[in-house]
Amino acid sequence: xxxxxxxxxxxxxxxxxxxxxxxxxxxxxxxxxxxxxxxxxxxxxxxxxxxxxxxxxxxxxxxxxxxxxxxxxxxxxxxxxxxxxxxxxxxxxxxxxxxxxxxxxxxxxxxxxxxxxxxxxxxxxxxxxxxxxxxxxxxxxxxxxxxxxxxxxxxxxxxxxxxxxxxxxxxxxxxxxxxxxxxxxxxxxxxxxxxxxxxxxxxxxxxxxxxxxxxxxxxxxxxxxxxxxxxxxxxxxxxxxxxxxxxxxxxxxxxxxxxxxxxxxxxxxxxxxxxxxxxxxxxxxxxxxxxxxxxxxxxxxxxxxxxxxxxxxxxxxxx
Amino acid sequence: xxxxxxxxxxxxxxxxxxxxxxxxxxxxxxxxxxxxxxxxxxxxxxxxxxxxxxxxxxxxxxxxxxxxxxxxxxxxxxxxxxxxxxxxxxxxxxxxxxxxxxxxxxxxxxxxxxxxxxxxxxxxxxxxxxxxxxxxxxxxxxxxxxxxxxxxxxxxxxxxxxxxxxxxxxxxxxxxxxxxxxxxxxxxxxxxxxxxxxxxxxxxxxxxxxxxxxxxxxxxxxxxxxxxxxxxxxxxxxxxxxxxxxxxxxxxxxxxxxxxxxxxxxxxxxxxx
Numbered sequence: 001x002x003x004x005x006x007x008x009x010x011x012x013x014x015x016x017x018x019x020x021x022x023x024x025x026x027x028x029x030x031x032x033x034x035x036x037x038x039x040x041x042x043x044x045x046x047x048x049x050x051x052x053x054x055x056x057x058x059x060x061x062x063x064x065x066x067x068x069x070x071x072x073x074x075x076x077x078x079x080x081x082x083x084x085x086x087x088x089x090x091x092x093x094x095x096x097x098x099x100x101x102x103x104x105x106x107x108x109x110x111x112x113x114x115x116x117x118x119x120x121x122x123x124x125x126x127x128x129x130x131x132x133x134x135x136x137x138x139x140x141x142x143x144x145x146x147x148x149x150x151x152x153x154x155x156x157x158x159x160x161x162x163x164x165x166x167x168x169x170x171x172x173x174x175x176x177x178x179x180x181x182x183x184x185x186x187x188x189x190x191x192x193x194x195x196x197x198x199x200x201x202x203x204x205x206x207x208x209x210x211x212x213x214x215x216x217x218x219x220x221x222x223x224x225x226x227x228x229x230x231x232x233x234x235x236x237x238x239x240x241x242x243x244x245x246x247x248x249x250x251x252x253x254x255x256x257x258x259x260x261x262x263x264x265x266x267x268x269x270x271x272x273x274x275x276x277x278x279x280x281x282x283x284x285x286x287x288x289x290x291x292x293x294x295x296x297x298x299x300x301x302x303x304x305x306x307x308x309x310x311x312x313x314x315x316x317x318x319x
Numbered sequence: 320x321x322x323x324x325x326x327x328x329x330x331x332x333x334x335x336x337x338x339x340x341x342x343x344x345x346x347x348x349x350x351x352x353x354x355x356x357x358x359x360x361x362x363x364x365x366x367x368x369x370x371x372x373x374x375x376x377x378x379x380x381x382x383x384x385x386x387x388x389x390x391x392x393x394x395x396x397x398x399x400x401x402x403x404x405x406x407x408x409x410x411x412x413x414x415x416x417x418x419x420x421x422x423x424x425x426x427x428x429x430x431x432x433x434x435x436x437x438x439x440x441x442x443x444x445x446x447x448x449x450x451x452x453x454x455x456x457x458x459x460x461x462x463x464x465x466x467x468x469x470x471x472x473x474x475x476x477x478x479x480x481x482x483x484x485x486x487x488x489x490x491x492x493x494x495x496x497x498x499x500x501x502x503x504x505x506x507x508x509x510x511x512x513x514x515x516x517x518x519x520x521x522x523x524x525x526x527x528x529x530x531x532x533x534x535x536x537x538x539x540x541x542x543x544x545x546x547x548x549x550x551x552x553x554x555x556x557x558x559x560x561x562x563x564x565x566x567x568x569x570x571x572x573x574x575x576x577x578x579x580x581x582x583x584x585x586x587x588x589x590x591x592x
Contacts, residue, residue, distance in 0.1 A: 018430050026442065033446030140578075143515070144571035146522055148529045149545055149563030152552065156560070160553050250432065250465070257437030261526050275438060276530060279445040291438055298433050 011306075015299045022295045023075070023288060027068050030284055036060065037084050037282040058084060071285075075292065081285035083278075090289035093274060098293070100170055101270035104262065105255050107190045112198035113248070119198075120205025120244075125232055127210065135202060142199025147258050151192040151265035158188060168267035189266040193258050197251060204247045208240040215239075241312050249305030253298050328579010334572030338565065342388035351379035353386040354537040362555045372557040374547060380557060383539040384565050390533065390540045391569065394451060395521040398458035402520075403513055405459065406466025407502065413467065414474025415497045425471065428464040436461035440523060441530065449532045458520050469512050473505040507584045514577020518570035525566050541566045 038046070038054040055061050059070070074081060080090035116139075123135030159167035165188055166172075171181040212218065213236050221231045260272035267273075271290055278286035341348075350370075357377035365372040371380040413424040443457045477483060478501065486500050502509070527533050528542025536543060541562040548559025 014426075018433060021430055022434055029443060030446060034448070035446075140571060140574055141567075144518060144567055144574055146525050146529075146542075146545075146563060146566045146570075148526060148542075149559070149566060152545065152549060152559050153563065156552055156556055160556075250468075253432060253435040257435035260435075260437045260441065261529065264530065275441060279441050280531075282446070287442060291434065291442070294438055295434050298435065302433065 008303075011303055015296075015303070018299060019292060019295060020072070023072065023292055024068065026288060026291055027071070028064075030287065031064055031067075035282070037284060040281050041084065071288065075288075080289035080292070083286050084283045085281050085286075090285050093286060094271065094289055094293050097269060097271045097274045100268055101256075101259055101263070101272065102297075103186065104189055104193060104268060104270060105259050107186060108193035108197055109248075109252075109255060111190060111194035112201055115194075116198035116201035117205050117244070120202040121209060121232065121237060123202070123206045124209040124213065132206075135206065139199040139202040139206075142195055143203070145196055147192055147196050148261045148265050150195065151189065151262055154188050154192060155265075170269055189262050189268055192265070193255065193262045196258060197255055200247055200251055201244060204244050205240065208243045209236055212236040212240040238312060242309065245305055245308050245312060249302050252301045252305075256294055256298060325579040325582050327575050328583065331572045331575025331577070331579055334568050335576055338388050338569045338572065339392060341385045342392050345382070345385040345389060349379075349382035349385045351382040353383045353539050354378065362551065362558075364555070365557055371561045372555065374544075374558045375551055375555075380544075380561055383544060384541070384562050387534075387539040387541045387544060387562060388565065388569070390451075390528075390538075391521050391524055391566070394455050394458065394524045395517050397451075397455045398462065398520040398524075399513060399516045401455065401459035402462040402516060403466055403509070406463040406512075407470050407509055409463070410467030410470030411474050411497055411502050411505070414471035415478060415493070415501055417475075417478075421471070424467065428467050431461065431464040432468075434461075436523065437526060440527060441532070444527055444532045449527070449535070454524060454527065454533070458523050461523075462516055462519060466509075466512050466516065469508055470502070470505055473508045474501045477501050477504050507581050510584065511577050511581045514573050514580065517573040517577075521566065521570055521573075 036051075036055065037058065037060075038051040041054060042050060052061070059067060062070075071081065078091065080094070082089055083093060086093075119135050119138070123132045126132055155167040158165045166185050167188065169185055170176060171178060171185050175181045209232075213232070215236075218231060218236050221235045222228075226235075256272075259270060260275060262268065263270045263272035264276060271294060274286065275290045275294075277283075278290065345353075355378065357373070360369070360373050360377035361375060363369050363373040363377075365380075369379050369381065371384065373379055374383070409424050409428075413421040439461055440457050443460075444453060447453050474497075483496060483500050486496050491499075524533065525540070525542040525545075528540040529546055531543070531546070533542050534540035536547075539562075544562035545559050548555070548557075548562070551558050
């Protein structure tokens with residue numbers, strides 16, 4: 001138990017360090033970039049004095065190190081500053097958008113795992129049959145789709161050709177608490193993000209299980225007369241799942257990154273669209289805030305993935 | 320040669336070759352200019368004059384898809400090459416030397432892996448401007464880490480094998496062991512990684528141009544064509560459908576080709592994945 005605690009402490013310390021690193025790199029990148037927010041804020045032609053005035057008002061005229069320390073100390077207290085554009089607190093902007101993004105990515109991941117693991121098992125066990133071919137084709141197609149195009153084609157099929165499902169938004173206007181409306185709106189974006197995610201999971205479940213099925217302990221299990229299903233699910237799959245969990249963990253940033261495009265296609269009011277808007281408007285505090293929160297979410301999820309190893313394989317301990 | 324007998328690999332090779340040819344030959348083989356507009360030819364469905372139809376400005380979709388492949392493939396190859404060199408060297412060093420080198424390199428890789436690539440790419444390209452060079456660099460910046468991880472894992476597994484001990488006992492130096500014994504044996508894994516990365520790079524590039532951060536109009540890129548097609552989805556599906564299909568076929572081609580290569584390289588894995 002103390003092992004786990006010191007492991008957790010170390011990981012959390014590392015996570016904090018990583019957040020500092022990420023924010024520092026981003027901070028420097030943004031300030032090195034040519035042009036600033038004043039061009040966007042003023043719009044059209046402006047004088048050097050007007051630009052200087054705006055930069056002073058936003059605190060951009062101070063030395064870089066001072067700006068970063070000011071930002072970081074506030075951030076450590078949970079204050080991510082205010083949007084250059086709207087003046088709203090960044091924390092509020094993000095809090096409003098985090099829910100829809102977590103819903104989208106969570107549902108997509110769940111869908112991917114629930115479909116991909118059984119499919120991968122089926123493809124491995126029925127190796128060389130039509131199931132296997134179908135599964136392989138499916139997973140290859142999945143990793144090859146540009147998500148934004150897949151989303152648009154789904155809209156074409158299920159919103160335009162056959163008007164079954166709404167093409168955009170979180171719900172009809174003013175009906176955000178209507179569960180049925182929420183679910184109907186969530187189907188196409190979840191499918192888009194999930195289909196792409198499941199390909200990798202399926203591919204790895206299949207190849208990892210095939211590998212496991214070749215091992216001696218599987219032969220032993222078969223030799224002692226265990227039923228086929230028990231050998232596969234209890235002996236082989238359990239060992240095969242470790243690389244699969246790794247792949248799921250590794251794919252989390254891709255999942256969140258994929259949300260940027262999926263949210264843009266489906267006008268989904270999440271973090272991804274907030275980031276896209278902020279980047280085009282050079283809204284530095286929002287860019288910093290979004291990236292910090294996204295990195296924190298991904299780091300936390302990765303930590304949970306690593307902890308999941310112990311559940312799957314008790315031989316793994318944390319030292 | 321075994322690759323020739325691998326149906327999937329060959330299908331992939333043909334798909335990739337087809338797209339490459341379309342891009343290389345676009346200046347001479349494209350039936351129309353990518354930018355010539357025609358008000359009378361707006362939104363024509365696919366037909367004899369325009370095989371893939373025309374867009375909202377009356378421009379030929381086939382010609383634009385052909386021109387569009389140039390940007391995607393150039394960035395894809397350049398970014399992958401750069402990222403692969405960096406990732407293989409760092410991953411190999413981490414896996415072989417272990418200890419401090421491993422710690423430092425892998426923690427850096429972790430940091431890069433924990434920031435969703437598209438967010439980072441988005442910030443850099445939006446702020447520094449979308450150019451061939453910027454986009455290539457930033458894609459390499461966000462894709463070296465997975466490559467390094469995969470190569471490291473492979474080297475870590477190989478490091479303890481008997482033939483490596485034998486080589487060391489025979490007096491082989493670090494460079495020889497790493498290059499000749501570890502990385503060469505890791506080659507199938509690196510190649511599969513390269514094929515996936517090519518596809519990835521093209522997907523990232525097209526995603527960027529979908530967000531408006533790729534080639535600027537009227538120069539066509541597959542991503543910006545899909546955006547333009549989006550507004551005509553109900554009336555002219557072909558404008559968005561075909562450039563996206565081109566991305567899909569190209570990426571699928573690279574993935575199939577990589578699988579085929581792996582099977583050809585490593586008989587033990589043939590048909591395994």
